[in-house]
Amino acid sequence: MELTSPFTLEYAYKRSLGPVLSRFFTALRDGRLEGVRTATGRVLFPPLEYDPDTGEDVGEPVEVGPGGVVTAWTAAPPPGEAWVLVRLDGADTAMLHRFTGDPASLETGLRVTARLAEQRVGFITDIAGFEVEA
Amino acid sequence: MRPVYVAGFAELPHLLQDNLLDEPEMVQRVTAAALADAGLGRDDVGFTCSGSNDYVMGRPFSFATALDGLGAWPPIRESHVEMDGAWALYEAWVRLQHGDVDVALAYGFGKSSLGSVEAVRTLELDPYSLAPLGIGPLPLAALQARALLDAGLATEADFAAVVERSRRDGNRNHTAPMTEAMSAAHALTLPYISSPLRGHDGPVRTDGAAAIVLSTEPVGPRIAGISHCIDAHQPGFRDLTVSRSIATAAAAAGGTSGVDVVELHVEYSSQEGIVLRALGLDSSVSVSPSGGALVANTPMVAGLCRIGHAANAVRGGAKRALAHATSGPLLQHNLICILEPA
Amino acid sequence: MSDDPVTRFKAPVRLDYTVTAGSVTADFLREILKGRLVGRRCPDCRCVYLPPRSACPTCGVITTEQIEVGPNGTVTTFSVIRFPFEGQVLEPPYACAHVLVDGTDTPLLHIVGNCDVDDMRMGMRVRAVWAEELKPTLASVRYFEPNGEPDVTYDSFSGHV
Numbered sequence: 001m002e003l004t005s006p007f008t009l010e011y012a013y014k015r016s017l018g019p020v021l022s023r024f025f026t027a028l029r030d031g032r033l034e035g036v037r038t039a040t041g042r043v044l045f046p047p048l049e050y051d052p053d054t055g056e057d058v059g060e061p062v063e064v065g066p067g068g069v070v071t072a073w074t075a076a077p078p079p080g081e082a083w084v085l086v087r088l089d090g091a092d093t094a095m096l097h098r099f100t101g102d103p104a105s106l107e108t109g110l111r112v113t114a115r116l117a118e119q120r121v122g123f124i125t126d127i128a129g130f131e132v133e134a
Numbered sequence: 135m136r137p138v139y140v141a142g143f144a145e146l147p148h149l150l151q152d153n154l155l156d157e158p159e160m161v162q163r164v165t166a167a168a169l170a171d172a173g174l175g176r177d178d179v180g181f182t183c184s185g186s187n188d189y190v191m192g193r194p195f196s197f198a199t200a201l202d203g204l205g206a207w208p209p210i211r212e213s214h215v216e217m218d219g220a221w222a223l224y225e226a227w228v229r230l231q232h233g234d235v236d237v238a239l240a241y242g243f244g245k246s247s248l249g250s251v252e253a254v255r256t257l258e259l260d261p262y263s264l265a266p267l268g269i270g271p272l273p274l275a276a277l278q279a280r281a282l283l284d285a286g287l288a289t290e291a292d293f294a295a296v297v298e299r300s301r302r303d304g305n306r307n308h309t310a311p312m313t314e315a316m317s318a319a320h321a322l323t324l325p326y327i328s329s330p331l332r333g334h335d336g337p338v339r340t341d342g343a344a345a346i347v348l349s350t351e352p353v354g355p356r357i358a359g360i361s362h363c364i365d366a367h368q369p370g371f372r373d374l375t376v377s378r379s380i381a382t383a384a385a386a387a388g389g390t391s392g393v394d395v396v397e398l399h400v401e402y403s404s405q406e407g408i409v410l411r412a413l414g415l416d417s418s419v420s421v422s423p424s425g426g427a428l429v430a431n432t433p434m435v436a437g438l439c440r441i442g443h444a445a446n447a448v449r450g451g452a453k454r455a456l457a458h459a460t461s462g463p464l465l466q467h468n469l470i471c472i473l474e475p476a
Numbered sequence: 477m478s479d480d481p482v483t484r485f486k487a488p489v490r491l492d493y494t495v496t497a498g499s500v501t502a503d504f505l506r507e508i509l510k511g512r513l514v515g516r517r518c519p520d521c522r523c524v525y526l527p528p529r530s531a532c533p534t535c536g537v538i539t540t541e542q543i544e545v546g547p548n549g550t551v552t553t554f555s556v557i558r559f560p561f562e563g564q565v566l567e568p569p570y571a572c573a574h575v576l577v578d579g580t581d582t583p584l585l586h587i588v589g590n591c592d593v594d595d596m597r598m599g600m601r602v603r604a605v606w607a608e609e610l611k612p613t614l615a616s617v618r619y620f621e622p623n624g625e626p627d628v629t630y631d632s633f634s635g636h637v
Contacts, residue, residue, distance in 0.1 A: 094370030205536020
């Protein structure tokens, strides 16, 4: 006889954001997509507190998007999920998010736009997903 | 650097179902077997380091529980990394460089069967912009596979060929679970799970443990070089078709010239080509003759096993074997260990 | 929507498992279902562990022999609980204690009931009181209670405190 038991591990963490991510999530809640510019002039979106290439602090916020281009995508057979890496206009990096449009339309290079949630709270899901640009 | 040699290696069979051994029993059995392989006893070991993950085991301080299996009372000199056992071996190698200890033991253990390794991997992503999205490791790997196809660096047939070879070799390795033989042609007819990847492009997740004994005596394959490097975490911040961290680590470990066998910690068939290109090698070398991590993927163990199987390859006549271990999403963090005859 | 800057968010972690007892603990829990306490003995140092351990932490070998122990034991140390908390079995005040069950070498952390907390003593003799319905858990021993035997001397258990 094998003895088994269901078990759930739960931690009710709260995460503090620090100045760079606080600015990003505050802007997102207010409906703006803001990356950050590094000392070498690249625009990181989503923002990081540091330049991953150099470790240097990042500089001022830069508004990006809401349009952008798909750099990679994947789709599960319907009704499964579709995911995209999107380089937003004005950014030098891509963000990962859901694609909420018709997966059959997906291709690399596709123009898409961020669809914001109506109720925004300062969380990454304030971007509800990406859909094909009109 | 002080020369360090692989004196012994052992792994428990990688099982598809729970092996019903608790942590101390897994650790006792696998470390005793590695020490027996080395012809050494517990009292010969001057330092021990383990690799495991509490989220995988579903139990806080599972690594501390496991210490019973070592005979760690009264206290011994030991340490732990919440990483694959390959990084425990790295710490053991560094510890041997101090000069006051001559034998070190590294081990890893993990069980896929208790919970969801996929869910753990999702939680390990950046907590601000990635983990809350809930993307699992397979769709994440699929984005990387897509980037390879778009760049013309691979075809879906290449992915399928890796699956065919891995299953064939794994079924000859008595420690890997038996998997259904799969021809590349057949693999390509199966449906996508998350395009362009199919179910068999992902790892066969198993339960198990592995241990390696390191010694400063020339009693086995010599570690000619070992190094590890890390890339940016965000998948959208790097070129997913290349691995700078693998190339950097391999150069720091002495370069890949003359390598005739590689054991690669590849969790998705699409990643093998990235690793080989970063190493400056191609399929003219023997690639993962154990079947690799695709067919026996025990969490926190699969990387350490690559080093053990590379050592076995040298024992079997290879001139220069390279082991690769990986951690983090999409080959983010990579360790390279190069082994040569003593 | 608030105008305040966003400075933190909730990031709960939840993971679901089906945990297995492992064969050694499973053997122990099966004996619990029969109302028996069994320990596990190290083949090298002969130390008996309760709850059983699959490997001896001193000798680093698999414990092979299962032996019945108890039901009586000795309180080696104790603490009186005087505050309420969620999931409590007994009404405070009560004592939790290390009970060195007869035949074992490692004290078991458990509860002492049917005893005025002001009468708790190191060296007092107790016995296991079983729940009416036995389940595969150590909670099937509801608590230990004084068994009426005279106290034993500190020297008789000082090696196990």
